[in-house]
Amino acid sequence: MTYDLVVIGGGPAGVAGALTAARAGLRVALVDSGARLGGQYFRHSAVPGAEPGLGRFLRQGRALGERADVLLRHQAWSAAREPDGTLVVHCVTRSSSAPGGGAGERTVAVRARRLLIATGAYDRPLPFPGWDLPGVLTAGGAQALLKGSGVVAGRRIVVSGTGPFLLPVACGLAGAGARVLGVFEAGVGLGLVRQPLLALDKAGEAVRYAVGLARHRVPYRTRQAVVAAHGEREVEAVTVARLDKAWNVLATRVVECDTVAAGYGFVPQIELGTQLGCETRHDVDGSPVLSVDAAQRTTVPGVWAAGEPTGVGGWRLSELEGRIAGLAIVAGHGTAPRTAPAPSTDAAAGPRGDLTTARAPAPGGDPAAAAGRPGEQEMPGEPEVPGELEMPGELEMPGEPGEPGVPVVPGVLVRRRARWRAFGEALQRAYPVEPGWQGWLRDDTLVCRCEEVPLARVREAQDLGATDARSVKLLARPGMGWCQGRICGYAVSCLAGEPPRPPRRPIAQPVTLGALSESGEASDRAPADDPPPHPNPRRSS
Amino acid sequence: MTHPDFLWRNPDPKPAYDVVIVGGGGHGLATAYYLAKNHGLTNVAVLERGWLAGGNMARNTTIIRSNYLWDESAAIYEHSLKLWEGLSDELDYDLQFSQRGVLNLAHNLGDVREGRRRVNANRLNGVDAEWLDADEVKKFCPIINVSDRARYPVMGATLQRRGGIAKHDHVAWALARQADAYGVDLIQGCEVTGFEITGGRVTAVETSRGRIAAGKVALAAAGHTSVLAERAGIRLPLQSHPLQALVSELLEPVLDCVVMSNAVHVYVSQAHKGELVMGAGIDAYNSYGQRGGVHVIEAQMAAALELFPIFSRARVLRTWAGIVDVSPDASPIIGPTPVDGLYINAGWGTGGFKATPGSGWVYAHTLAHERPHPLAEPFALDRFTTGALIDEHGAAAVAH
Ligand SMILES: Cc1cc2nc3c(=O)[nH]c(=O)nc-3n(C[C@H](O)[C@H](O)[C@H](O)COP(=O)(O)OP(=O)(O)OC[C@H]3O[C@@H](n4cnc5c(N)ncnc54)[C@H](O)[C@@H]3O)c2cc1C
Ligand SMILES: Cc1cc2nc3c(=O)[nH]c(=O)nc-3n(C[C@H](O)[C@H](O)[C@H](O)COP(=O)(O)OP(=O)(O)OC[C@H]3O[C@@H](n4cnc5c(N)ncnc54)[C@H](O)[C@@H]3O)c2cc1C
Numbered sequence: 001m002t003y004d005l006v007v008i009g010g011g012p013a014g015v016a017g018a019l020t021a022a023r024a025g026l027r028v029a030l031v032d033s034g035a036r037l038g039g040q041y042f043r044h045s046a047v048p049g050a051e052p053g054l055g056r057f058l059r060q061g062r063a064l065g066e067r068a069d070v071l072l073r074h075q076a077w078s079a080a081r082e083p084d085g086t087l088v089v090h091c092v093t094r095s096s097s098a099p100g101g102g103a104g105e106r107t108v109a110v111r112a113r114r115l116l117i118a119t120g121a122y123d124r125p126l127p128f129p130g131w132d133l134p135g136v137l138t139a140g141g142a143q144a145l146l147k148g149s150g151v152v153a154g155r156r157i158v159v160s161g162t163g164p165f166l167l168p169v170a171c172g173l174a175g176a177g178a179r180v181l182g183v184f185e186a187g188v189g190l191g192l193v194r195q196p197l198l199a200l201d202k203a204g205e206a207v208r209y210a211v212g213l214a215r216h217r218v219p220y221r222t223r224q225a226v227v228a229a230h231g232e233r234e235v236e237a238v239t240v241a242r243l244d245k246a247w248n249v250l251a252t253r254v255v256e257c258d259t260v261a262a263g264y265g266f267v268p269q270i271e272l273g274t275q276l277g278c279e280t281r282h283d284v285d286g287s288p289v290l291s292v293d294a295a296q297r298t299t300v301p302g303v304w305a306a307g308e309p310t311g312v313g314g315w316r317l318s319e320l321e322g323r324i325a326g327l328a329i330v331a332g333h334g335t336a337p338r339t340a341p342a343p344s345t346d347a348a349a350g351p352r353g354d355l356t357t358a359r360a361p362a363p364g365g366d367p368a369a370a371a372g373r374p375g376e377q378e379m380p381g382e383p384e385v386p387g388e389l390e391m392p393g394e395l396e397m398p399g400e401p402g403e404p405g406v407p408v409v410p411g412v413l414v415r416r417r418a419r420w421r422a423f424g425e426a427l428q429r430a431y432p433v434e435p436g437w438q439g440w441l442r443d444d445t446l447v448c449r450c451e452e453v454p455l456a457r458v459r460e461a462q463d464l465g466a467t468d469a470r471s472v473k474l475l476a477r478p479g480m481g482w483c484q485g486r487i488c489g490y491a492v493s494c495l496a497g498e499p500p501r502p503p504r505r506p507i508a509q510p511v512t513l514g515a516l517s518e519s520g521e522a523s524d525r526a527p528a529d530d531p532p533p534h535p536n537p538r539r540s541s
Numbered sequence: 542m543t544h545p546d547f548l549w550r551n552p553d554p555k556p557a558y559d560v561v562i563v564g565g566g567g568h569g570l571a572t573a574y575y576l577a578k579n580h581g582l583t584n585v586a587v588l589e590r591g592w593l594a595g596g597n598m599a600r601n602t603t604i605i606r607s608n609y610l611w612d613e614s615a616a617i618y619e620h621s622l623k624l625w626e627g628l629s630d631e632l633d634y635d636l637q638f639s640q641r642g643v644l645n646l647a648h649n650l651g652d653v654r655e656g657r658r659r660v661n662a663n664r665l666n667g668v669d670a671e672w673l674d675a676d677e678v679k680k681f682c683p684i685i686n687v688s689d690r691a692r693y694p695v696m697g698a699t700l701q702r703r704g705g706i707a708k709h710d711h712v713a714w715a716l717a718r719q720a721d722a723y724g725v726d727l728i729q730g731c732e733v734t735g736f737e738i739t740g741g742r743v744t745a746v747e748t749s750r751g752r753i754a755a756g757k758v759a760l761a762a763a764g765h766t767s768v769l770a771e772r773a774g775i776r777l778p779l780q781s782h783p784l785q786a787l788v789s790e791l792l793e794p795v796l797d798c799v800v801m802s803n804a805v806h807v808y809v810s811q812a813h814k815g816e817l818v819m820g821a822g823i824d825a826y827n828s829y830g831q832r833g834g835v836h837v838i839e840a841q842m843a844a845a846l847e848l849f850p851i852f853s854r855a856r857v858l859r860t861w862a863g864i865v866d867v868s869p870d871a872s873p874i875i876g877p878t879p880v881d882g883l884y885i886n887a888g889w890g891t892g893g894f895k896a897t898p899g900s901g902w903v904y905a906h907t908l909a910h911e912r913p914h915p916l917a918e919p920f921a922l923d924r925f926t927t928g929a930l931i932d933e934h935g936a937a938a939v940a941h
Contacts, residue, residue: 465549471595474595474599474710475710506860506861507858510858511856513853514846517842
């Protein structure tokens with residue numbers, strides 16, 4: 001009836017975690033709302049191109065498809081624990097043969113003993129006058145259109161925001177034939193090069209993008225940003241400002257264009273974790289993320305998280321975390337899911353400091369697999385680009401697998417994760433959002449587009465005594481509309497002068513009443529080798 | 542207008558008050574308002590541990606009606622409804638009180654009998670009530686599915702035309718503004734943690750912002766009342782449950798009345814902006830976490846969609862829960878307690894929003910005169926020892 005593991009999210013983190021577990025013999029299901037695996041970084045069209053690393057990812061995806069149930073176009077809207085401890089992920093999927101209304105939506109419940117949350121992140125936008133005009137997109141949105149559907153968002157495009165992830169967006173758009181009129185980085189941009197950590201691996205990539213921008217003659221300007229968009233019915237021009245250190249406007253000029261792609265960092269998607277009661281912490285950039293231990297375990301027994309829900313640091317970190325989670329899940333497989341938060345012995349500092357230690361392997365399971373011998377856990381695929389994924393020395397495993405106290409996550413992975421995390425945190429530190437953006441807004445600038453709440457209303461709510469984002473919401477309604485604060489939540493928190501709070505959304509993604517009403521008797525998605533599930537008796541009221 | 546254009550003060554607590562009201566929801570604010578207005582008592586504080594009206598007052602589905610079965614209930618709820626009818630003028634604030642009619646559906650012969658009996662009882666008590674058969678229901682609310690093949694066929698309904706909805710935050714703001722204008726201190730971020738009781742009489746409350754002496758202490762803490770009362774050594778016959786509701790995306794106007802179905806535990810209205818507001822039954826387990834399980838509302842939504850097939854594609858944006866305090870007979874408890882000077886007003890359960898002005902009115906009177914208002918008298922705590930219960934469970938233990 002139940003899987004050993006269900007993974008939510010088919011980006012680098014989810015695929016690595018699912019594949020690691022499936023290769024060790026666990027019955028795994030992976031759900032993703034997209035039509036194809038890939039997530040944000042490896043998003044690709046039906047006929048994939050030749051982006052670096054994509055071939056390898058696709059092979060992982062295929063290997064996963066052979067060993068696990070990959071449920072695409074499945075949107076998870078709720079994760080909950082049943083009284084017997086089973087975790088159930090409620091999904092909706094569109095299918096033409098759906099029984100009964102619901103806009104062709106069908107509900108599917110996936111049950112498992114363990115859950116890995118790998119739901120990635122989405123762009124963090126900042127409001128500015130005119131950001132509600134057609135033609136203003138998030139950077140990730142423009143990239144997704146291009147990578148997923150081969151659609152170039154506009155002809156004359158301006159990219160603005162902060163952080164190195166603007167570069168691939170600009171490169172991609174320019175490479176696809178758009179005229180990219182500039183990348184306006186509100187911070188100091190490549191100053192990161194001065195960060196010693198960058199010297200590690202990331203430099204190669206930054207150089208690649210710099211070359212790409214040069215080839216297409218895309219200007220890259222730091223301490224500049226789009227502070228307003230203009231147009232009658234859609235974007236016709238933008239105001240680009242020169243900024244001081246705190247992002248106050250020093251001087252402006254107008255640039256004619258038809259599209260703006262803007263992004264100021266990321267919002268990790270952690271709703272499914274907070275639904276289950278996972279504890280959160282604030283990342284360096286203020287984003288609430290799920291707290292995890294050395295084995296990627298959240299504070300809720302049986303629930304792991306990997307990739308951007310635990311903090312943003314690029315796809316390599318996501319993949320690595322997914323893999324570590326997979327190894328830890330495999331190691332714990334066969335032992336009953338704990339009912340209390342991880343006992344201290346589990347993540348105890350081993351002889352090498354930060355190692356995670358194993359329990360006994362699954363009875364009857366392959367001890368080598370269960371203990372996660374790295375040689376066998378390695379992703380299938382082409383020989384690794386040296387320095388990109390593999391490090392010499394990784395294959396060493398001290399001790400015999402299966403013995404209590406044996407590391408299940410090879411130390412080299414743990415150390416590498418520490419390095420990548422430090423890198424991700426350094427990135428966040430190097431590209432902070434400075435408060436001066438609040439001065440870009442006018443009284444009538446919509447802060448919340450769904451409920452059409454202008455800045456003036458937010459300020460009035462504060463005059464009324466609202467000192468936190470929640471009270472602002474109660475008085476002025478930002479975040480009460482369609483997106484439930486996903487877009488404006490960060491900005492409203494900044495305006496209210498507090499770090500964003502973890503989301504409290506019992507429904508992770510809007511779902512139709514039809515789907516909600518069916519979820520009580522949703523068809524169970526069960527591993528193929530199981531007997532068909534009994535239909536759920538209808539709940540009597 | 543989405544928010545008030547006025548301020549209330551944000552005072553620090555004084556060392557002592559004549560009356561300290563614990564809980565700044567609708568009932569606490571209404572009590573403060575009527576204490577000042579009807580009884581001239583203004584040395585009063587409302588202590589709220591969070592922000593004003595952020596509890597059930599912010600979470601309820603705002604159905605207002607007075608068609609309760611028993612004389613005692615009909616009297617107090619009808620008193621409240623009459624107050625609603627003049628409240629926008631009185632408070633000088635548009636409460637968006639809309640008397641659009643409330644339908645209570647009957648799905649089986651038992652419901653029909655109960656509904657007709659209720660209509661008669663209501664009329665005898667001067668409460669407007671009508672019985673509609675299925676065709677009349679369809680005429681009154683065309684989008685209801687009255688097909689007799691439905692799992693919950695509609696066999697008729699009671700209708701109270703004077704019932705309806707109001708905008709809950711406007712109600713809270715308007716009451717707060719008036720209470721503040723009378724000089725009542727509305728103190729937010731001030732949690733009551735205990736009581737000082739000397740010689741059987743309460744003399745002060747302990748709070749997160751220090752000790753505050755009080756001539757009288759009036760509990761108005763809804764779902765948290767029993768926890769508080771226990772700190773004063775009183776065990777109340779109340780159970781706290783999460784009650785859930787949800788809101789959809791905005792729709793064009795399609796539903797211009799309130800529809801309730803006790804048998805299937807759902808009630809639906811369309812708010813002024815266009816979103817559907819739907820409530821469900823209470824979660825069966827006791828809890829203080831303001832978050833209900835999604836599984837609890839699935840069956841109810843299935844039933845709701847059978848009544849309103851047209852809504853199946855409406856997207857749910859959010860669900861939430863409030864903690865409601867349910868008494869054994871589903872009626873409130875109003876009046877003095879075994880501790881002198883300590884009063885309670887609780888047990889409004891799933892249906893206390895509609896009572897906001899009426900409850901405040903009788904509670905203020907009870908506090909001012911140190912004896913129950915005649916309308917409150919039947920709702921005394923001792924009915925659970927005398928056995929004079931006022932059973933308003935109705936068809937299925939929901940009374941919104
Ligand atoms: C504009 C942009 C440019 C970037 N450029 C780079 C770069 O150059 N280099 C780099 O290293 N990183 C880059 N990143 C970051 C990179 O995308 C991420 O590091 C990587 O994709 C994260 O992998 P992940 O597996 O954690 O999450 P994702 O890749 O985001 O995967 C999450 C998956 O979960 C699915 N999902 C989420 N919620 C649900 C749900 N409720 N139900 C079902 N499925 C769900 C999503 O559909 C998605 O497929 C960029 C990001 C953006 C937005
Ligand atoms: C989902 C839902 C739907 C509902 N629908 C309806 C409906 O349609 N019609 C209807 O009539 N009723 C309805 N109700 C019931 C109605 O909301 C309540 O009966 C009513 O609001 C309770 O009174 P109140 O407003 O004073 O409560 P609250 O607003 O909950 O006020 C109590 C206050 O006390 C505070 N408090 C608690 N403990 C302490 C302490 N120790 N110190 C200081 N302060 C404290 C709380 O923070 C809270 O603000 C519904 C309730 C819910 C949850």
